[in-house]
Amino acid sequence: MKLLKPLFLSLMLAASIPAMSQYTDVINSNRPGVSKAAFSVGTNVLQLELGGYTNKEEHTPLNYEVSGFGVDFAARFGLLLEELEVNIEGIYQNDTFTSNASAIPTEDKRSNFRTFTIGAKYLVYDPYKNAEEDKPNIYSYHANRRFKWKSLIPAVAVYLGVNFDTENNPYVPYTPFAQSLESGISPKVMIATQNNFAGGWVFVMNFFKDRIGTDFSDFQYILTLTHSFSEQWVLFGEAQGIKSDFYSDNIFRFGGAYLWTKNFQLDANIAFNAKDTPSVFNIAFGASYRFDWHKDKEIDNGGKASDKVDTSKRKTKRKKKNTDFDSDNI
Template structure:
């Protein structure tokens, strides 16, 4: 993301990119929140994002139950071959106790992957590819006024495959093995340190738990170190439907390390959801900018010197031949 966060810190910077490359000087994390930015981490960058969480659910109507437990969501990201391409693996593992509060109290201890997905994301459109407009050196107002170009988002597409184990307590009955997942991710970068990300997801396609999700995330950088965010996530399927809300923030510890936290909740009781998340992101940066051959390298300079020397020698030899002929004519 180019001004991708035009150096918009953390998530804003964590979701940044310059005008010609998706690689940024500071870590480009999808955290905080669960949405995916339209931009990759950059070529030859290995990045890990992990977030332990605590979860509590309670259902009152009909089947009465409570869920108490903890889990961890994680992802590994790698920029391969092109700046636009990113390979990733992501998922969430949860361990909890589900207590049924009916006439007979019963407990069900559960542990499994709620999700495990391998996929690839590719940036298909970058509105900042041609660079940002030059700043007006005489007008602060001109530099900070609304720019219509910010309404055009960066757009990426994602395709991946889920893997669900047999008898997984977190999926619908009969869901197992591999199933496709696709996503469109967009990203707007506005003046004032605001970044707006949208994800539209179709998950577990072709199964009895094929669901549609949308995620809308707005982040705002308070300083070069701190960012806050708000997020809403809608989930719709025959197995589960919900509207989740998240609020939190992140702190850029160093250019390669980020910390974050978030609170998740909903507004219903079928079931009610409350979650607290603490996350971190770390990258191993092996990125190298591609060298642009503009004829200024030492090798090129040596070649030019040899050419100049050869030209000078040729001129001298030609001069001597001419004067030798003249001397012979005089004799």
């Protein structure tokens, strides 16, 4: 519970920063990659992201293999401010660990949460907040698609979360964990950046420290590049680096997503690495859906903001602008 107090204080501090709108008329999903975009889902928006994957690992030196499946999930909600998002996310896996080190192979069936985290993300800098001022050139297609130097300045968000790990979890080094923490609670911090380039290109970077204070804390980075080919289709490539005293790896993902409706997205991807300690190969499918209760702020004559416009029924120029996934990494 002591870790929850700093989280609460950080959210209150973030609430004192002036607001900048980032709601979009189409869903902003973090899927199918595992990186987090800098932007939140928007106030009064509940977004659910769910996927299933196969898991295949082979460790040549230790002569074991793992085969199974898992489910990854996230629930994201825009709370109080456009920039603030609270979320719950996790990965549950069920597999069979087979050791071939002896003449007679042994099997161990395992199942538990690989991760379960509650946290919050806050957008601290938005270079696109005045994007409405950059009106399109109606006389030149190429002028609207050309590179802009200011697009090199990314949006920046910070994330603070709390991990919850159970005892005897086969996916967590239990002995050092038991010596390091009580109740299986540890913090996670992250910086997320996002660049939206012309032509439907989006580049997202995540840098985070996970399970801080434990003997098996790790540092990770995730680089995700996406490109939208139309208002519905997007492809992506992703590189993830992991470094800890217990495990180091570089994992690559490729896949795509399809925007079925403005509130519903489907996706698929494959993941693999380039080593045999162990080798990794996963195939994943998923979907994202949002419940949109967002209302724009309308300024009255007294200069006060009030929730009066139901964005689920409005028709604006922003919808055309955002249907190419440019507002998020997917």
